[in-house]
Amino acid sequence: MQILTLFLVALVxxxxxxxAxxxxxxKPDIQANAFDMPVNFVKTKxxxxxxSNQGIYNGMLGVLILMMILFFTGSTLKTILxxxxxxxxxxxxxxxxTATKKILYMQGLPALIALIFVLIFYK
Structure with missing residues (x-):
């Protein structure tokens, strides 16, 4: 189950x-649809x-999680995750x-599932 747990965290x-x-x-049309924003707004500079700024944060968060899986083990990794x-x-x-309820299901739910797996199955 530990491997499944790490797989779920890696998916997050x-x-x-x-x-990111x-x-x-x-393209702005795709961004507007993905993030529930008006296209005219998304097209503004x-x-x-x-x-783009938010993208850097999300991308680096994803990279950080993957790096933690690669460089740490045991209770240290469990705490970090x-x-x-x-x-x-x-x-x-x-x-x-503040933005759209879709974020709760698209980002929060996978993280919650991964958190439950980490708490229960990662030793």
């Missing part, structure tokens, strides 16, 4: 790298700058309140 990381790709490189999954859940709740 890859999701954040994928979100959308935020930084996708300010929105593109903000999305718990903290990172809680961080993602908190950010998803904030995003659901």
């Amino acid at each position: 990381a890859l999701e954040h790298i994928g979100i 790709g959308l935020e930084m490189f996708a 300010e929105a593109q700058t903000a999305l 718990i903290l990172l999954m809680i961080y993602i859940i908190v950010v998803a709740v904030y995003g659901a309140v």
Whole structure:
């Protein structure tokens, strides 16, 4: 079950790298649809700058999670993964309140599932 747990956490990381790709490189029409924003707003220079900035954060979070899986083991890794999954859940709740409820299900739910697996199955 530990391997399944790490696989789920890695999927959360890859999701954040994928979100970074959308935020930084996708066309405005795709971004608007993905993030429930008006296309006219997403096409503005300010929105593109903000999305790119957010993309860096999401991408680096995904990379950080993957690096933690590669470089740490045991109780140290368990603690790190718990903290990172809680961080993602908190950010998803904030995003659901301030932006769109879709964030809670798309980012918060996978992190919650991964957190439960880490707590129960990772030794």
